[in-house]
Amino acid sequence: MPELPEVEFCRRTLERWTRGRRVTGVELIDPRSVRARREDRPSAGHPDGAARLRAVVAGVPEAPIRHGKRLLWPFGARALLLHLGMTGKWSRGERPPHAKVGLTLDDGAALWFSDPRLLGGIVPTTRAEGEPMLHEGLGPDAWHDPFPRIRGRRAIKVALLDQSVVAGLGNLHAAEALWRAGIHPERSADDLDDRAHAGLAAGVRAQLETVLGWFGDEEHITYVEERGAPNPFPLYQRGGEPCPRCGGPIGKFTQAGRTTWWCPGCQR
DNA sequence: GACAGTGTTTAATT
DNA sequence: CAATTAAACACTGT
Numbered sequence: 001m002p003e004l005p006e007v008e009f010c011r012r013t014l015e016r017w018t019r020g021r022r023v024t025g026v027e028l029i030d031p032r033s034v035r036a037r038r039e040d041r042p043s044a045g046h047p048d049g050a051a052r053l054r055a056v057v058a059g060v061p062e063a064p065i066r067h068g069k070r071l072l073w074p075f076g077a078r079a080l081l082l083h084l085g086m087t088g089k090w091s092r093g094e095r096p097p098h099a100k101v102g103l104t105l106d107d108g109a110a111l112w113f114s115d116p117r118l119l120g121g122i123v124p125t126t127r128a129e130g131e132p133m134l135h136e137g138l139g140p141d142a143w144h145d146p147f148p149r150i151r152g153r154r155a156i157k158v159a160l161l162d163q164s165v166v167a168g169l170g171n172l173h174a175a176e177a178l179w180r181a182g183i184h185p186e187r188s189a190d191d192l193d194d195r196a197h198a199g200l201a202a203g204v205r206a207q208l209e210t211v212l213g214w215f216g217d218e219e220h221i222t223y224v225e226e227r228g229a230p231n232p233f234p235l236y237q238r239g240g241e242p243c244p245r246c247g248g249p250i251g252k253f254t255q256a257g258r259t260t261w262w263c264p265g266c267q268r
Numbered sequence: 269g270a271c272a273g274t275g276t277t278t279a280a281t282t
Numbered sequence: 283c284a285a286t287t288a289a290a291c292a293c294t295g296t
Contacts, residue, residue: 003274032292039277041291069275086275087293098293116293119275154285163276172274236274257287259272 002084004142004168005211007069010082010090012215014073015063017092017111023057023075025104026050033100033113035121038081038133042118052124056080057103065134067141068167072127072134079130081123088113088120142168143208147201150189156200157185158256169204171258172236177207179235184267185260235261 002010028034032042034049046052059075064082066072071082082088087098091112095102098116105111113122125133139162140148148166150159159165160174169177178185181203183196192200214232231237234244239252239261248265 006274041277043291083275085291086273088275117273117275118292152284158286161275170274258275 002069002088003170003173004066004069005173005208005215007071007084007168008066008143008212009215010084011064011066011071013092014071014090014111017109018061018105019063021061021105021107021109023061023103024106025102026054026057027102027104028053028100029102030100030118032118033115033120033122035123038083038121038123038136040121042121046124049124053080053101053122056124067134068138068163069170070134070138072130074127074130077127079125079127081125081130081133083120085115085117085119085121087117088115138163138167139165140167142166142204143212147204149197150192150200153188153190155186155255156183156189156192157260159189160204161256161258166204168208171260172233173204173207173211175235175261176233177204179203179261179263179267180206182266182268185255185262235263237261 028050031049032045034046034053035044036046056075056078059078062074064071064073069083073080073082091114092109096112096114098114099112100115101113101122103111140146150156150165152159157174157178160169161171175185181199183192183200235250238250241250242248243250243263243265246263246265248263250261251264252259252261254260
């Protein structure tokens with residue numbers, strides 16, 4: 001369930017699973033997961049998805065490239081644009097529930113794309129067309145690129161969720177980054193001085209670095225994903241619990257239709 | 269049964 | 283024009 005660190009982990013695992021391999025089999029289990037255009041909704045599955053998918057993976061798989069939450073996975077001259085949506089996941093081994101696409105490799109391994117809510121998708125395209133699709137409408141990558149000076153009257157948390165401002169942050173990590181920076185989620189971007197902006201950039205970097213560090217380079221079970229795994233976040237789904245920094249109760253409210261968790265004691 | 273949920277797009281509204 | 287809200291997508295878990 002992916003924001004930038006989870007998508008980056010997905011990128012690394014796909015690269016590791018397929019380096020030096022070829023795809024020998026493709027199974028399109030649910031045609032709704034393959035789209036003709038990036039912005040298409042699940043109800044508009046690609047009319048010729050299976051054939052287009054097969055044509056792409058006939059090439060030699062290369063390392064996927066990430067920008068924000070999108071991945072471009074080149075296979076020679078063709079490529080797949082991947083988005084995980086809310087519940088998309090690539091796994092290896094046993095076929096998971098809600099598997100939408102299966103790939104068989106020449107080492108016998110099976111790779112699966114599963115996505116119960118169908119908010120993710122796969123767009124078969126060419127490398128040439130995929131490159132602009134990877135970046136279209138997105139601001140600088142929150143991890144690789146210099147953090148932008150955010151402007152506007154909007155609440156800073158809402159601006160952080162706007163992928164055209166900065167690409168890769170989602171509801172969870174945006175809230176945690178603001179907590180790290182000690183900034184109130186409803187402050188407007190224009191209201192932040194240079195010092196607060198620098199703190200925000202540092203908070204985002206620290207948040208992403210921390211979560212990327214949890215994954216490391218090896219195959220790991222991810223936190224919230226495993227049912228019953230402990231929640232490692234100080235704020236996420238912890239309304240009413242004490243803030244680990246100031247001890248005050250964590251609060252939550254709604255912004256732009258999403259739940260914002262925050263600490264009234266240490267976010268000004 | 270009701271509702272929230274690590275996402276994105278489009279339309280409607282203020 | 284800037285910004286917000288609602289709805290849609292489809293399904294699981296509480």
